[in-house]
Amino acid sequence: MLAYIIRRIFLIIPTLFGIMVINFIIVQAAPGGPVEQMIAQIQGIAVEATARVSGSGGGEVRAGQSGGSGGNSKYRGARGLDPEIIKEIEQQFGFDKPLYERFVMMIGNYVRFDFGDSFFRDRKVVDLVLEKMPVSISLGLWTTLLIYLISIPLGIAKAVRDGSRFDVWTSGAVVVGNAVPSFLFAILLIVVFAGGRYLDWFPLRGLTSNDFADLGPLAKVGDYFWHIALPVLSLVIGGFAGLTMLTKNSFMEEINKQYVTTARSKGLTEHRVLYGHVFRNAMLIVVAGFPGAFVGILFTGALLTEIIFSLDGLGLLGFEAAINRDYPVMFAALYFFTLLGLILNLIGDVMYHVIDPRIDFEARDA
Numbered sequence: 001m002l003a004y005i006i007r008r009i010f011l012i013i014p015t016l017f018g019i020m021v022i023n024f025i026i027v028q029a030a031p032g033g034p035v036e037q038m039i040a041q042i043q044g045i046a047v048e049a050t051a052r053v054s055g056s057g058g059g060e061v062r063a064g065q066s067g068g069s070g071g072n073s074k075y076r077g078a079r080g081l082d083p084e085i086i087k088e089i090e091q092q093f094g095f096d097k098p099l100y101e102r103f104v105m106m107i108g109n110y111v112r113f114d115f116g117d118s119f120f121r122d123r124k125v126v127d128l129v130l131e132k133m134p135v136s137i138s139l140g141l142w143t144t145l146l147i148y149l150i151s152i153p154l155g156i157a158k159a160v161r162d163g164s165r166f167d168v169w170t171s172g173a174v175v176v177g178n179a180v181p182s183f184l185f186a187i188l189l190i191v192v193f194a195g196g197r198y199l200d201w202f203p204l205r206g207l208t209s210n211d212f213a214d215l216g217p218l219a220k221v222g223d224y225f226w227h228i229a230l231p232v233l234s235l236v237i238g239g240f241a242g243l244t245m246l247t248k249n250s251f252m253e254e255i256n257k258q259y260v261t262t263a264r265s266k267g268l269t270e271h272r273v274l275y276g277h278v279f280r281n282a283m284l285i286v287v288a289g290f291p292g293a294f295v296g297i298l299f300t301g302a303l304l305t306e307i308i309f310s311l312d313g314l315g316l317l318g319f320e321a322a323i324n325r326d327y328p329v330m331f332a333a334l335y336f337f338t339l340l341g342l343i344l345n346l347i348g349d350v351m352y353h354v355i356d357p358r359i360d361f362e363a364r365d366a
Contacts, residue, residue, distance in 0.1 A: 001353055005346065012342045017107070019338050020331070024103050027330065034093045034119050034123045034325045039086070093119060093327075106331065115332040120324050128317060135207055135313030138300050142228065143235040144294045151240045152286065155247025160274070162252060174241045182238025183304040189230045192306070202230050205310040233307045235297060243286065243293070250282040284355050291344035291351070295337075 023130040097105075109116060115125035158167050190196045194204045203209070207227050208220075215223060254260065255278060263273045303315035310316070314333055321329035 001352070005350065008346045008349070012339070012346070016335075016338055020107065020110075020112060020335065021103070023334055024106070024331070027098060027327065032325060033095075034327060035086075035089050035095055037120075038089050038093075042085070047311075065068050090105075110331075110335055113150075115335075116328045118321075118329050119326045120364040121326070121329075124327045128329060129314065129332055129336060132312060132314045132317045135311055136302060136306070136315060138207075138313065139231060139235070139313065140294050140297045140303070142232050143297050144237065144290065146232065147243055147293070148238045150236065150292065151243035152247050152283070154240075155244045156251055156274075156279075158244070159251035159255065162248075170244075173247050174244055177237055177239075178241035179237065182235050183308060184235045186231065186234035186305055187310045189234055194230060196215070203227050207311055231305050231311060235305055237300065239293075239297065247282070247286055250285060251278060254278045254282045268323065280355070284352065287351065287355060291348040295341045295344050 087096065094102055094105075110225070113126070115129070117124055118128060121128065138203065146148065154170060158170055161167050189202075190204060192198050194200065194202045203226065209215075209223050209227070211224055212220060255274075260273060260278060263277050264270075268276070303319065305311070306315035307319055308311045314336070317329060318333040320326075
């Protein structure tokens with residue numbers, strides 16, 4: 001198993017490199033980069049100044065139509081700006097260098113875990129990521145734990161009572177949870193419980209109250225869970241369906257196998273057969289998939305949930321960086337999430353072997 005882990009660790013390097021290459025090319029090809037963002041801000045200031053001059057009786061001069069020689073610039077909206085200003089902006093963001101050189105410098109810095117400074121926040125990227133990370137991790141962990149605590153007992157109950165009224169009615173809830181995305185549940189919860197239209201029981205923004213530092217220990221715990229209740233609930237409602245059906249199907253497949261019939265013929269109780277023999281085999285794929293489920297929540301549902309509930313986590317940070325074309329923050333968040341996902345996938349494979357030592361990945365590779 002050790003040799004397999006070492007091979008997987010070395011495989012992480014080219015995989016991470018390939019993902020960064022593809023995303024770097026896509027992001028660089030997208031219009032509206034940081035240089036354009038800065039030009040738009042400068043032109044906006046020029047427009048406001050022009051409007052004030054025009055309103056005071058002076059002749060109207062539109063930004064972009066002044067006597068500057070930037071009309072041939074490759075950047076949209078740069079018409080009328082002095083080319084020297086554009087060159088200074090390019091140097092500020094490193095866009096005076098060729099594309100391949102910027103990529104090599106970025107990868108070289110990332111190897112040393114040097115993510116540079118944010119373009120528009122005037123802070124180191126690593127400080128921003130470390131500051132936002134606890135919000136996203138706490139949201140993902142609580143959601144994943146609750147999904148497992150709900151889905152595994154519910155899936156087992158559905159498998160044991162397959163075809164009963166309980167199975168039919170709970171299947172309806174599973175279908176609804178699977179069909180409606182979590183961000184729609186988040187909006188519904190805000191409308192109903194967060195002062196949107198009906199009740200005002202839960203806060204709408206943030207993970208803690210403004211006076212959190214002044215609260216006592218128990219009050220801090222209560223305030224934290226009060227704020228995180230609706231975001232986690234929306235993710236749990238939208239995520240428990242798939243794991244519930246996976247648990248049910250795994251149990252039903254194991255229940256119909258020959259060793260279960262043999263165990264029952266020996267006079268073992270149904271409880272002993274179910275939890276002494278079936279549970280370990282059926283739960284293999286469910287429990288070992290915990291790291292993957294955690295990564296899935298961070299990558300998908302948590303992103304929109306953080307935006308909807310204004311939770312200051314990595315999802316919201318990445319969204320704002322994408323809107324503002326803050327490339328250092330964008331690529332650092334991508335690098336972190338990709339590396340975390342690859343490591344947790346490796347941990348998932350190791351958990352397969354820990355739960356059932358009969359699974360030998362080295363023998364499979366051979």
